[in-house]
Amino acid sequence: xxxxxxxxxxxxASALERLNEKVPVWVPVSQGADRWGIDFKPFRAGMVSVxxxxxxxxxxxxxxxxxxxxxxxxxxxxxxxPGRVQLKLEEPPEAxxxxxxxxxxxxxxxxxxxxxxxxxGPFVDNQYKDRREKTLFAVLLCREADEACFCSSVGSGPADxxxxxxxITPVEGGYVVEGLSExxxxxxxxxGDPATEEQAAAASRSQEEVSxxxxxSLDPSGAVQGQKDRFEDKxxxxxxVNQCLGCGVCTYVCxxxxxxxxxxxxxxxxxxxxxxxxxxxxxxxxxxxxxxxPRPTKLERYRNRVGHKFSYFPEKYDGMIAxxxxxxxxxxxxxxxxxxxxxxNLKERSHACA
Amino acid sequence: xxxxNPYLPExxxxxxxxxxxxxxxxxxxxxxxxxxxKNFQFTPGQVGQLSIFGVGESTFVINxxxxxMDYLQFSVMRVGEVTQRIHLLNAGDQIGVRAPLGNGFPFExxxxxxILFVGGGIGMAPLRTLLLFMLDNRQDYGDITVIYGxxxxxxxxxxxxxxxxxxxxANLVLTVDTEHPGWKERVGFVPTVLKEEAPxxxxxxxxxxxxxxxxxxxxxxxxxxxxxxxxxxxTLEKRMKCGVGICGRCNxxxxxxxxxxxxxxxxxxxxxxxxx
Numbered sequence: 272x273x274x275x276x277x278x279x280x281x282x283x284a285s286a287l288e289r290l291n292e293k294v295p296v297w298v299p300v301s302q303g304a305d306r307w308g309i310d311f312k313p314f315r316a317g318m319v320s321v322x323x324x325x326x327x328x329x330x331x332x333x334x335x336x337x338x339x340x341x342x343x344x345x346x347x348x349x350x351x352x353p354g355r356v357q358l359k360l361e362e363p364p365e366a367x368x369x370x371x372x373x374x375x376x377x378x379x380x381x382x383x384x385x386x387x388x389x390x391x392g393p394f395v396d397n398q399y400k401d402r403r404e405k406t407l408f409a410v411l412l413c414r415e416a417d418e419a420c421f422c423s424s425v426g427s428g429p430a431d432x433x434x435x436x437x438x439i440t441p442v443e444g445g446y447v448v449e450g451l452s453e454x455x456x457x458x459x460x461x462x463g464d465p466a467t468e469e470q471a472a473a474a475s476r477s478q479e480e481v482s483x484x485x486x487x488s489l490d491p492s493g494a495v496q497g498q499k500d501r502f503e504d505k506x507x508x509x510x511x512v513n514q515c516l517g518c519g520v521c522t523y524v525c526x527x528x529x530x531x532x533x534x535x536x537x538x539x540x541x542x543x544x545x546x547x548x549x550x551x552x553x554x555x556x557x558x559x560x561x562x563x564x565p566r567p568t569k570l571e572r573y574r575n576r577v578g579h580k581f582s583y584f585p586e587k588y589d590g591m592i593a594x595x596x597x598x599x600x601x602x603x604x605x606x607x608x609x610x611x612x613x614x615x616n617l618k619e620r621s622h623a624c625a
Numbered sequence: 626x627x628x629x630n631p632y633l634p635e636x637x638x639x640x641x642x643x644x645x646x647x648x649x650x651x652x653x654x655x656x657x658x659x660x661x662x663k664n665f666q667f668t669p670g671q672v673g674q675l676s677i678f679g680v681g682e683s684t685f686v687i688n689x690x691x692x693x694m695d696y697l698q699f700s701v702m703r704v705g706e707v708t709q710r711i712h713l714l715n716a717g718d719q720i721g722v723r724a725p726l727g728n729g730f731p732f733e734x735x736x737x738x739x740i741l742f743v744g745g746g747i748g749m750a751p752l753r754t755l756l757l758f759m760l761d762n763r764q765d766y767g768d769i770t771v772i773y774g775x776x777x778x779x780x781x782x783x784x785x786x787x788x789x790x791x792x793x794x795a796n797l798v799l800t801v802d803t804e805h806p807g808w809k810e811r812v813g814f815v816p817t818v819l820k821e822e823a824p825x826x827x828x829x830x831x832x833x834x835x836x837x838x839x840x841x842x843x844x845x846x847x848x849x850x851x852x853x854x855x856x857x858x859x860t861l862e863k864r865m866k867c868g869v870g871i872c873g874r875c876n877x878x879x880x881x882x883x884x885x886x887x888x889x890x891x892x893x894x895x896x897x898x899x900x901x
Contacts, residue, residue, distance in 0.1 A: 342632065
């Protein structure tokens with residue numbers, strides 16, 4: 272690794288400009304002056320990165336775009352026989368590399384869930400794999416955990432560096448950045464001057480302090496059994512999900528939600544087959560052409576969502592929970608459904624809930 | 626591992642379209658790449674995704690057997706957008722095929738046993754592939770009884786093949802819900818005919834596919850005849866998109882119908898999260 276550098280707060284933009292010349296950088300930026308709605312966007316000169324608050328939406332689309340072309344197709348006349356029509360299929364070009372600057376540990380953790388599904392087979396999603404391998408993460412030491420956060424409850428923590436290539440530690444007057452991976456390390460010198468001993472020590476202190484923090488008090492261990500025990504307990508699920516509007520924002524902002532739809536768009540004789548984010552909270556998600564729906568109401572749909580994260584996924588992938596504890600579903604829910612409460616209550620068979 | 630783009634279909638040409646009933650047609654399809662067609666391997670019961678580019682994809686069982694590889698056959702009921710469009714196809718038209726997907730029937734384990742097929746309507750399609758496979762390997766199996774029913778004689782698929790099935794060594798019992806002029810076979814619902822036929826459960830596997838209400842009562846009937854849960858096999862249907870266990874929608878708990886199914890024994894089904 273190439274040591275630690277210090278980026279003064281007022282030099283962050285120019286550091287990112289230098290970095291952006293080497294690799295396209297995504298940064299968390301505010302959508303408006305009131306700073307509501309922080310989103311990851313491709314860096315442009317003049318952008319002000321918001322580094323002191325968790326982003327509203329996450330950098331999911333860097334690797335898993337909201338809409339992505341899977342292939343293009345074109346109907347063409349057969350050259351040797353104009354009475355016949357042939358099809359031409361083309362795969363999209365390979366993705367460019369990218370670096371996400373200021374992702375929080377939970378943002379990176381989310382892709383661990385994706386990795387199991389998209390790259391472990393039996394079928395490998397080559398487009399996902401391509402982008403995943405080409406995307407670097409500069410992880411921010413997270414000092415802004417709030418009441419909705421529970422990353423420490425699901426195997427992560429605010430000082431987690433898993434999956435990171437660079438580590439950003441906010442200190443007095445700026446940021447100390449160090450390399451975590453070889454690829455990440457190669458960009459460190461570019462970002463600033465070597466950190467002074469004091470700055471490096473302050474960063475280490477902060478890292479130690481944050482790594483001792485325990486964010487959240489959820490114990491998800493009994494969820495697999497709880498889901499089985501309570502599966503048919505409709506009163507329980509109804510009480511948990513009664514106020515749900517079915518808006519799907521919990522899935523939209525979720526770093527581990529990967530479900531997608533595949534649709535065709537066509538104009539004249541050519542078109543695209545694309546995938547776009549879908550949500551298990553929508554009725555049409557599972558609705559069959561006959562009209563039959565295996566998950567006809569929000570009760571079944573929410574039960575599946577909780578089950579998938581805390582029960583079905585661990586069953587399939589040796590205990591791994593498909594939740595990174597970022598708390599976005601709780602923070603963004605317009606009717607304040609708290610997935611932690613549902614998981615906790617799952618285990619308490621005898622209690623009437625909510 | 627399949628390292629290529631798992632969503633990219635093979636281009637294929639429709640060789641023939643057969644009208645089965647007023648809302649079911651059968652497609653015979655050949656992959657455009659002769660090498661790929663020659664090397665195409667699958668297990669009876671595996672499915673394929675048919676693509677109409679510009680409209681979408683849907684999942685259908687390959688209902689021709691692996692022993693007859695002149696073409697791949699799919700039977701399609703007109704229900705939604707894609708199937709609507711499939712029904713407009715003619716010989717020579719270009720489509721996409723992603724196959725084989727899913728698990729298929731455990732035909733090796735059925736060797737040496739008596740077989741009972743119980744099918745209703747379009748539910749005969751997944752049974753046909755296994756039936757023909759067994760008739761092509763007739764010596765490997767004992768008695769093969771097929772109970773196949775539909776609302777009326779006009780709703781039976783593959784009626785032009787029934788004689789071949791019989792001469793190939795299948796005990797074919799056909800039934801329709803109500804009397805029809807000229808109909809010389811059985812009349813009555815499939816579960817009732819099953820009860821009348823009463824095939825012995827001893828050393829026999831039952832493969833059931835049809836509308837949910839038929840399956841429900843056929844299961845009661847099979848229980849009465851002494852069939853155990855692991856002697857009963859069925860195939861499931863779900864709305865699917867990717868077909869390769871990624872997009873998320875066809876799950877029943879941690880089981881994905883597209884990947885772990887669509888073929889399940891009844892004892893396996895009982896263990897699954899009940900979201901049929």
